[in-house]
Amino acid sequence: MILPIVAYGDPVLRKVGKEIDKEYPQLEKLIADMKETMYNASGVGLAAPQIGKDIRLFLIDASPFADDEELSEDDRKVLEGFNRVFINAKIVKEEGDEWAFNEGCLSIPSINEDVFRKETITIEYQDENFEKHTEVLSGLPARVFQHEYDHIEGVLFTDKLSSLKKRLIKKKLENISKGKVNAGYRMRFPNAKR
Numbered sequence: 001m002i003l004p005i006v007a008y009g010d011p012v013l014r015k016v017g018k019e020i021d022k023e024y025p026q027l028e029k030l031i032a033d034m035k036e037t038m039y040n041a042s043g044v045g046l047a048a049p050q051i052g053k054d055i056r057l058f059l060i061d062a063s064p065f066a067d068d069e070e071l072s073e074d075d076r077k078v079l080e081g082f083n084r085v086f087i088n089a090k091i092v093k094e095e096g097d098e099w100a101f102n103e104g105c106l107s108i109p110s111i112n113e114d115v116f117r118k119e120t121i122t123i124e125y126q127d128e129n130f131e132k133h134t135e136v137l138s139g140l141p142a143r144v145f146q147h148e149y150d151h152i153e154g155v156l157f158t159d160k161l162s163s164l165k166k167r168l169i170k171k172k173l174e175n176i177s178k179g180k181v182n183a184g185y186r187m188r189f190p191n192a193k194r
Contacts, residue, residue, distance in 0.1 A: 003037045003051045004187060008156070009177025010190040012049050017056040017152035019088045022130050024055070031085055031128055034059055041185035043106045044151050045144050047151030050110045052188070056088045058148040067070055067142055075139055082141050089125035089149055092134070094118040103157045108182035111172055115160050117146050 004177070006012055014069030020027070030053075038046035038059060042068055047058035092158035115149040120138040121191035123145060127133060158166065158173065160192060175181060 001033045001036065004035055004186040004188040005037065005041060005050050005183075006104050007047075007071075007176050007187050008051050008173050008180075009050075009105075010188070012052050012054055013107060013151070013153045013156060015034070015049065015054040017047075017049060017054050019194070020055050020057060029130075030057075031059065032174045035061075037165075037185075038106075041106050045148040046106065047148050047150050049154075056152045056162070057134050058089070060084055060085050060086065060148060060151060062141055062144050064107070064146075071140070079140060080191045082144075085128040086145070087126040087128065087130065087168075089123060089145075091121050091149060092124055093122040094120070096120040096138070101140075103147060104145070105157055106183075106185070107185045108156065108158060108173070108176060109181050109187075110176070111158070111169055113157070113161055113165060113169070115144055115147075115157050117160075121146065123149075125185070 003024060024194060038061065044062050044064055045058060045060045048055045060082060062079045064083040066076045097117055098116040100114040100116050102112050103115045119142065120136060121142045122136050124132065124134050132184050150156065158169065177189060177191040179189035
């Protein structure tokens with residue numbers, strides 16, 4: 001089932017997600033619905049807060065980046081197979097230089113800005129079967145992970161922009177929260193006039 005994506009301004013996007021366990025009600029269906037919602041919106045990631053749930057769950061399918069001719073063959077191979085469910089994820093270590101990449105977000109349609117993030121991260125998480133994993137991610141997989149991870153920490157990519165950039169997009173953000181944007185997919189707007 002395609003769920004509405006929660007727009008900028010909704011308080012759920014500012015909550016730190018709660019850890020979940022195997023007993024979480026209808027988790028399998030929730031993950032399936034989130035995948036369908038993400039693909040319907042042409043996203044490469046979707047976090048539970050973006051569908052109104054303040055839990056530590058997100059999905060990533062970075063395979064669309066594998067078509068990018070500017071990336072190395074090795075990077076494209078990694079991205080092609082980077083399709084996972086992350087439960088109770090933690091960033092254990094961040095290292096390397098910060099680098100800029102133009103990011104967007106399904107909860108903030110029509111705004112894309114350069115965001116600086118660390119190049120390499122060490123992560124711990126559980127998959128959909130609650131098996132534990134520890135991994136090192138670099139480049140685009142690390143970036144997509146950090147973007148989705150921020151969602152379960154109540155952080156949005158716009159928080160990482162300079163104060164000047166924030167001022168320049170303030171009106172656009174207000175309009176998004178009021179539903180004055182055409183996203184091309186179902187959304188739920190916190191400040192829309194009924």
